[in-house]
Amino acid sequence: MNKKCTYLVLLLVFVMAIASGCSTGTNEEEQIVWRFGHEEIRGSIQDAYAIEFKRLVEERSDGKILVEIYRADEIGGVMDYLEFQQKGLLAFSILNPGTTATNIPENNVFYNHFLLPEKDDDLQELLATSEAIPMLNKINEKEDLKVLDWFYEGFNAWTANKPIRSPQDFRGISIRTMASPLIVSSYSAYNANPTPMPYSEVYTGLQLKQIDAQVNPLFAIEEMNFYEVQDYLILAKQDGFVASLVTSPDFWDSLDEETQEMVLEIVPELNDFVFDFQAKINQERLDIIASSGNIEIIELTDEERDVFREASIPVRQVFLNSVGEEGAEILRILDEDAQRIIEKNKDQ
Ligand code: 6CS
16 A cells, blocks of 8 residues: 555544544443554454454453454555554554564564574463563663564465575575565575565565565465465475564553553463464464465475575674664573573473
8 A cells, every 4th residue: 555545544544533542432431442453364363363352352341442453454554554553543563573673673583593493382482481572672662662472473484486495496586575674684695586575465476476485474375375376385494473462652651550451461361372373273274285286395304404594694693783782682692592492391
């Protein structure tokens, strides 16, 4: 959606209320509306999270608060959603670092390849316990994003129109990535031509062969139909898709203590819910992709992954160059904690 259009739609949507939480109704009981934006389509992981958030908030506020969900591209592109959230035009949003790191480079920490644990349970433990997380949240708060939750949507897989088993195979391949500069650098380091473009244009881009490959979690590859227009699905487990539930500090501070407590009680429940949901839906959708007979699935061997791991090492410096001392400390702590958790749980 172009900027002019976006703002016209927004004007329509928000003309009745300037703040993210507006009141409706005239009688004794005023109803409050919270606008909730996310980056994905109906049926996605972010949508399941938003629907569960809506259900719990409406139930626990005894219907006093109504949550309105805005999905991908309904009132703008993801960068618009980031801007609306920072300005408090949305009450809550789900945004991933591929979006927020264009403004807050520290959030790219999750997109350092071969950093996050491969096992879902280890990754979940890392997000729940690492001291790096509150440090990262502090940085976000300075940029008008209050992070309430970081959650996992599954590992990122590649689809391509030719088999990719080594960085050599990426030569001449235009791979669509999100706009975040670190993601772009990661694929340049593998010899590919990273080509950022909006999520909603990827299917057509692949179909028209404007791009040769893309990277996303399995559930997204299925629901966006990317597997229909690609020949190979490559599982390298190089990184994971971590998203955040955010609000704006001003909106948060405007809530009374009881409402804040209600949200803070709901968030860990949502985190558990979405962790189980992502495991289920990613497996189910991998099965759909596999049984379609449309695409060959290649799971890289440990040796093949090691070659990519090696090629990804210099990109850590790209991350370090984009952040200050605090960002460097966040990477150090996250890496150390990930290694410790992997080692501790290795026999489980
Ligand atoms: O690739 C993207 O741009 C998107 N991928 C997912 C799975 N969620 C939102 C994001 O915009």
